[in-house]
Structures are given as C-alpha cells and as structure tokens.
Amino acid sequence: MSDKNKFTLSITESPSRFKDLEKMEVADLIRSINEEDAKVHIAVKEALPQIEQLIVRIIDRMKQGGRLFYLGAGTSGRLGVLDASELPPTFGVPDTLVIGLIAGGDVALRKAVEDAEDDPHMAWEELKKYNISKLDTVIGIAASGTTPYVIGGIRKARKNGILTGCITCNPDSDIARVAEFPIEAIVGPEFITGSTRLKAGTAQKMILNMITTTLMIKLGKVKGNKMVNMQLNNRKLINRGTHMLMEELSLDQETAQDLLIRYGSVKKAIDGYNKSRRQ
Numbered sequence: 498m499s500d501k502n503k504f505t506l507s508i509t510e511s512p513s514r515f516k517d518l519e520k521m522e523v524a525d526l527i528r529s530i531n532e533e534d535a536k537v538h539i540a541v542k543e544a545l546p547q548i549e550q551l552i553v554r555i556i557d558r559m560k561q562g563g564r565l566f567y568l569g570a571g572t573s574g575r576l577g578v579l580d581a582s583e584l585p586p587t588f589g590v591p592d593t594l595v596i597g598l599i600a601g602g603d604v605a606l607r608k609a610v611e612d613a614e615d616d617p618h619m620a621w622e623e624l625k626k627y628n629i630s631k632l633d634t635v636i637g638i639a640a641s642g643t644t645p646y647v648i649g650g651i652r653k654a655r656k657n658g659i660l661t662g663c664i665t666c667n668p669d670s671d672i673a674r675v676a677e678f679p680i681e682a683i684v685g686p687e688f689i690t691g692s693t694r695l696k697a698g699t700a701q702k703m704i705l706n707m708i709t710t711t712l713m714i715k716l717g718k719v720k721g722n723k724m725v726n727m728q729l730n731n732r733k734l735i736n737r738g739t740h741m742l743m744e745e746l747s748l749d750q751e752t753a754q755d756l757l758i759r760y761g762s763v764k765k766a767i768d769g770y771n772k773s774r775r776q
Contacts, residue, residue, distance in 0.1 A: 507667045509641050509693050511686040518689065530695075533688045537699045540666075540682045541707075548707055551662040551678040555634045555708070556715050558660060559594075563632035565712070566624060567597040568650045570614030572694040573638040573664075573701060574599030575606055580705040588718040589726030589762060595709060598623050600646040613646065620650025629659060636708075637663040640697035642670020651675050664704050666697040680704060725763035738763045746770055 515521075515529055555565060567577030578597035585592045598620065601610025613619070624635065635654040637647040642665035652675045655661045663676035666684055673679035682704060684696040713719060718726045723745075729735050735754070741763045742753035760766040 507641060507643075507670075508683060508685060509666050509687065509697055510691050513686055513688055513690045515688060530688050533685075533696055534699060537682075537684050537696050537703065540684045541700055541703050544680050544682045544704070547678065547680045548704060551636075551680065552708055552711050554660055554678065555712060558632050558634055559712060559716060561632050563630075563634060564593065564627075565595045565709075566627070566629065566633060566635045567595075567638055567705075568620050568624075568635060568647045569597070569638035570600035570605075570644050570646050571609070572698045573640055573644070573647075574601075576698060576701050576705060577636075577638050578606060580702075580709055584709055584713065586728045586730055587724055588713045589728055589764075590713070590716075590718065596627065598650075600644075614644050615646070617645040617649030617652075620646050621653040624650060624654065629654070629657075631658045634660040634662065637661070637672050637676060638665075638701055638705075639663065639670075639672050640666045640693035640701065642667045642672040644672070648672050648675055664701050666693065666700060720764065720767075723763065725767070727762070729757070729761065738766075742766055742770075 518526065521529070559565070567581060569577045574597070578599055581595040581597035584590050584595050599605050600616070600619065601613030604610060605613060635651060637651040639647045648671055651661050651663060651672060655675065655677055661676045662678040662680060663672045664680045664682070665672055666682055668681055668683055673681060682700040684700050687693060687695045687697065689695065723741050725741065727734055727738070729738060735757065738757045739750060739754040742748055742757055743750060745767055746753070748756070756766045756770060757763065760769050
C-alpha cells in the first residue's frame with residue numbers, strides 16, 4: 498500500500514486499553530473511568546506554557562475592545578458555547594464579549610446536525626456576521642484536530658490578521674499547524690474508544706475555564722477572590738453579594754443588602770459606598 502493510502506490512527510481514535518466493558522461490574526467501571534480522568538490533570542499541566550502564551554496575547558486585545566470567539570463541533574462546540582454563556586452572569590460582562598459558535602447552529606446544542614462539521618467555509622461566514630476584526634481572537638476547539646469547520650475558520654481568520662489559537666488532544670494535528678498558538682492536551686486513548694466527550698472533553702473544559710477565568714480577573718471583573726460583578730439573578734446570588742459587602746465594608750446585613758439592591762452589583766456598591774464616605 499502506498500503512503501498516500503495509509504490510514505494513521507490518531508491518539509483520540511486509538512483503542513481503549515480496557516477490554517469487554519460490558520462484562521465489568523459497576524464498581525470496576527467507575528474506578529477505571531476515574532483512573533483515566535486522573536490523567537487529564539497531568540496533560541493539562543504540561544500544556545500550561547502554551548495556555549499562558551495565548552492568554553497573554555488575548556488580554557492585550559481585550560483591553561483595546563477585542564472579543565473572543567470559539568469555534569467547535571459536537572462536544573467541543575457545546576463546551577465553547579457553555580463557557581461563553583456562563584461569563585455574563587458570573588462576571589457581569591456583555592454576551593458579546595465571548596461568543597461560542599457551533600457547527601450546525603444552536604440546534605446542534607441538543608441534536609447532532611449531519612455533515613455540519615464537514616463544511617470548511619461555514620465558520621468564516623458566521624464570523625463575518627459579527628464584523629470580526631484584528632482586535633478579536635478566534636480559538637478553535639477540536640479534540641481530533643481535524644474538524645473541517647474549525648480548521649477552515651481558523652485558517653481564514655489567521656489569513657485576515659486575526660489572533661488564532663486552538664485546543665486539541667492530538668499532537669501535530671492539522672489544526673495545530675494552522676493556528677498561531679496551539680494548545681495540545683494529550684490525554685491518551687479514551688475509556689470507550691473514540692469517545693472524546695470523556696477525557697478530551699474534560700481537558701477542553703479545564704482549559705476553557707483557565708482561559709476565561711484568567712481573562713476576567715485581568716480585566717478587573719474580580720476583587721480579591723470575589724465575583725463582584727456577578728448578575729443578581731436570584732436570591733442565592735443576592736445573599737452571596739450581601740455577605741461580600743458585609744465582609745468588605747463591615748456592614749450589618751440589612752444595610753449591606755439595601756446597598757447591593759440600590760447599586761445592582763457588589764463592585765458598584767463598594768465604589769459608591771467608599772465615594773460617599775469620602776465626601
């Protein structure tokens with residue numbers, strides 16, 4: 498067989514090291530899954546220098562008004578949308594600051610959309626609808642590193658002078674060769690062969706947490722270790738904000754809650770209270 502026709506199995510598609518899963522007891526199944534999950538932390542730790550390089554460059558752009566876009570398909574796409582959707586309530590930022598795009602559109606969040614990930618042109622067409630610019634950043638999320646939807650979007654974004662990164666779980670993948678700042682978390686074969694919703698998905702989620710949490714801290718959305726810009730969407734969050742103010746300003750509960758409701762966020766309440774004390 499010629500080299501051209503050879504099929505090389507990627508790590509994410511390699512056979513599981515476990516056999517006859519259907520014959521295993523529940524205790525053995527969950528212990529084995531847990532043992533595999535323990536490898537994710539190590540893989541992500543080894544990728545920390547790559548993660549840092551990308552974050553530092555995103556910070557500079559965001560401070561100038563840039564945005565962050567995620568591109569993904571299937572599990573990877575859902576993780577990007579999830580991460581982006583959690584930022585407004587947690588940090589009080591607009592939902593236009595970090596935007597997750599998934600192959601097949603929002604319907605793909607719940608159901609698989611056939612062939613959507615195989616279109617290498619669709620991602621860029623979707624990015625153009627947001628008037629993407631050179632201040633923005635695009636991160637492609639693809640466990641295999643071969644998803645055409647993601648690779649096509651990253652390739653076109655980089656060609657247009659936009660900062661690009663990727664999160665993948667295969668070394669020397671197609672997407673890593675296209676992205677300017679690749680992040681490779683090599684977690685090994687999955688517990689169920691090829692099921693990248695497992696270790697690969699966990700690694701991707703951990704890295705996304707690192708990226709956006711660090712960005713929000715560096716953009717001033719956290720004070721000390723508190724979410725001082727969180728949206729007050731329910732009683733639990735109002736109570737949390739009230740206790741933050743009680744601790745920060747040495748206020749009683751009633752005064753702290755009144756202050757929080759009046760200003761609408763912990764940060765604004767602290768700033769308003771300190772300003773009134775200085776006058």
